[in-house]
Amino acid sequence: MTDTWLPSLIAATPQAGFELAVKLSRVGVKLTQPSEEMRDKLRAAYEQDTAQLIAASQVVAVHFQTIAAANNYGRS
Amino acid sequence: MTDTWLPSLIAATPQAGFELAVKLSRVGVKLTQPSEEMRDKLRAAYEQDTAQLIAASQVVAVHFQTIAAANNYGRS
Amino acid sequence: MTDTWLPSLIAATPQAGFELAVKLSRVGVKLTQPSEEMRDKLRAAYEQDTAQLIAASQVVAVHFQTIAAANNYGRS
Amino acid sequence: MTDTWLPSLIAATPQAGFELAVKLSRVGVKLTQPSEEMRDKLRAAYEQDTAQLIAASQVVAVHFQTIAAANNYGRS
Amino acid sequence: MTDTWLPSLIAATPQAGFELAVKLSRVGVKLTQPSEEMRDKLRAAYEQDTAQLIAASQVVAVHFQTIAAANNYGRS
Amino acid sequence: MTDTWLPSLIAATPQAGFELAVKLSRVGVKLTQPSEEMRDKLRAAYEQDTAQLIAASQVVAVHFQTIAAANNYGRS
Numbered sequence: 178m179t180d181t182w183l184p185s186l187i188a189a190t191p192q193a194g195f196e197l198a199v200k201l202s203r204v205g206v207k208l209t210q211p212s213e214e215m216r217d218k219l220r221a222a223y224e225q226d227t228a229q230l231i232a233a234s235q236v237v238a239v240h241f242q243t244i245a246a247a248n249n250y251g252r253s
Numbered sequence: 254m255t256d257t258w259l260p261s262l263i264a265a266t267p268q269a270g271f272e273l274a275v276k277l278s279r280v281g282v283k284l285t286q287p288s289e290e291m292r293d294k295l296r297a298a299y300e301q302d303t304a305q306l307i308a309a310s311q312v313v314a315v316h317f318q319t320i321a322a323a324n325n326y327g328r329s
Numbered sequence: 330m331t332d333t334w335l336p337s338l339i340a341a342t343p344q345a346g347f348e349l350a351v352k353l354s355r356v357g358v359k360l361t362q363p364s365e366e367m368r369d370k371l372r373a374a375y376e377q378d379t380a381q382l383i384a385a386s387q388v389v390a391v392h393f394q395t396i397a398a399a400n401n402y403g404r405s
Numbered sequence: 406m407t408d409t410w411l412p413s414l415i416a417a418t419p420q421a422g423f424e425l426a427v428k429l430s431r432v433g434v435k436l437t438q439p440s441e442e443m444r445d446k447l448r449a450a451y452e453q454d455t456a457q458l459i460a461a462s463q464v465v466a467v468h469f470q471t472i473a474a475a476n477n478y479g480r481s
Numbered sequence: 482m483t484d485t486w487l488p489s490l491i492a493a494t495p496q497a498g499f500e501l502a503v504k505l506s507r508v509g510v511k512l513t514q515p516s517e518e519m520r521d522k523l524r525a526a527y528e529q530d531t532a533q534l535i536a537a538s539q540v541v542a543v544h545f546q547t548i549a550a551a552n553n554y555g556r557s
Numbered sequence: 558m559t560d561t562w563l564p565s566l567i568a569a570t571p572q573a574g575f576e577l578a579v580k581l582s583r584v585g586v587k588l589t590q591p592s593e594e595m596r597d598k599l600r601a602a603y604e605q606d607t608a609q610l611i612a613a614s615q616v617v618a619v620h621f622q623t624i625a626a627a628n629n630y631g632r633s
Contacts, residue, residue, distance in 0.1 A: 183496040183499055184495070186549060186554050186555050190257075190260070195277070195280065196284075199281075202538055202542070205537070205538030205542060206534045206535065208500075208503050209503075209537045215528070219531045220531075223532070223535070224286050227295045227299035228304070228308065230282045230286055230295070231299070231308045233285045233535050234278055234282045234309075235281075235311060235312045235539060236535060237281040237284070238316050238319075239542035239543060239546060241277070241316070242546065243549045245262060245319045245322075245323060246319075247549060247554035247555065247556075250262050250322065251262050266333075266335070266336070267337060267338050268333060268336070271353070275360050275361075300367070301367070303371045303374060303375035304380070306362055307388060308384065309358075310357030310358045310361065311384070314353070314354070314395075315391060318394065318395045321338060321399060322398070326338050328399075342412070343412070344409060344412070347411055347429070351433075377443070379447045379451035379454075380451070380454075380457055380460065382434045382438055382447070383434065383457060383461050385434075385437045386437065387463060387464045390433060390464050390467035390468050390471075391467060393429070393468070394471045397414060397471050397474075402414050402471075403415075404475075419563045420563040420564070423581070423584065427585070427588050427589075452589065453599065455600075455602060455606075456603070456606075456612065458586045459609060459613050459616060460612065461585070461589045462582055462585030462589065462613075463585075463612070463616045463619065465588070466585060466616050466619035466620050466623075469620070469623060470622065473626075473627060478627035479566050479567075479627065480627075487570070487571045487575055488570070489571060489631060490625060490630050490631050506618070509579075510610045510614045513610055513614065519604070519605070523605065524607075526607060527608070536608065536611045537611050540611060540614050543622060546622065547622045547625045550626070551630035551631065551632075
């Protein structure tokens with residue numbers, strides 16, 4: 178991944194910040210398992226496993242904390 | 254999800270903030286498993302699994318931390 | 330739960346803050362599994378499972394972090 | 406537990422703060438499983454399970470974060 | 482590891498900060514299991530286990546939080 | 558452990574801070590399982606279990622967050 182996929186932590190709205198958190202979660206997995214074919218195969222399994230869906234949601238929560246702080250929590 | 258579901262992190266009361274944290278936890282799962290039918294099926298399983306209920310509660314706790322900070326912990 | 334169960338994050342003492350953290354952990358589970366009967370049944374199981382007791386203790390720790398910050402760590 | 410077990414988050418040294426974090430971790434478990442007899446029985450099991458020892462160490466880490474912040478990281 | 486592998490927490494861009502977070506996650510594993518041969522063997526297994534990929538992504542998220550704060554979230 | 562093993566959270570460099578985080582993770586386990594013989598036996602098992610290596614790396618990440626903050630992220 179030599180291209181730019183994270184130019185900034187600034188998000189226009191809290192919701193855009195949440196979506197950025199989801200993206201960061203996915204990139205975190207991608208950097209560990211770079212094969213898209215393998216990730217697709219794995220996704221089929223974990224999308225049906227609530228324990229893993231919750232764990233994925235936890236990763237999003239941690240990234241959202243970072244992004245919310247970066248955006249001063251949407252306060253002007 | 255193109256509609257607005259997170260206009261702000263500001264909550265009128267700590268309790269409203271906690272409820273927003275619960276909402277964020279659910280959206281985190283939803284963005285990973287978008288099929289409502291599948292989520293309903295899965296919910297039936299994890300609602301009876303205390304390990305997963307506790308894990309879900311952990312995600313709420315992380316989001317509540319973010320929201321409480323965003324609201325300056327309810328201090329005026 | 331339409332009544333007020335979290336009027337404030339302010340606690341008179343660190344210990345009261347810790348007890349509030351325990352309460353928040355429980356509410357987090359309650360909002361996911363609202364059936365008290367089911368929760369009682371589940372409790373019997375997880376109270377004998379150290380992995381789950383530790384996980385529950387982790388949720389308390391995260392909430393306590395929030396509450397301690399809200400109370401400026403008990404500093405005057 | 407009606408007696409005072411957490412009068413303050415202030416610790417004289419970082420090490421005393423770490424020990425307080427360990428104490429908070431234990432109290433977190435205690436408030437979920439109040440039976441000392443049961444906890445002793447359970448301890449025998451989890452002390453030989455590295456996954457649980459690591460999980461317990463994670464709870465300590467979160468509490469230590471709180472206590473270190475409360476003590477301004479030992480800076481004068 | 483006596484050489485310098487972490488001269489600074491400062492990253493030129495958010496993306497470079499994320500890559501540093503990935504590096505810190507790997508070093509955290511390395512310091513526990515120093516044998517490269519063993520880690521290579523283990524990697525083959527966990528790259529096909531989504532639960533572990535998500536857990537690894539969680540570690541990255543925590544480190545990224547630290548690095549983002551160190552860089553003042555990319556704000557000038 | 559009556560001797561001093563944590564005189565300060567201050568580290569000369571980010572790398573020294575990371576090593577201190579690793580140390581704190583180990584002490585967290587040690588205070589739960591004080592028997593060195595038992596820990597050595599357990600280590601043999603978990604060093605070959607990637608899930609546990611990742612979990613250990615997560616504990617390091619949380620401690621590193623604390624230490625990095627204590628050192629003002631290496632900023633002068």
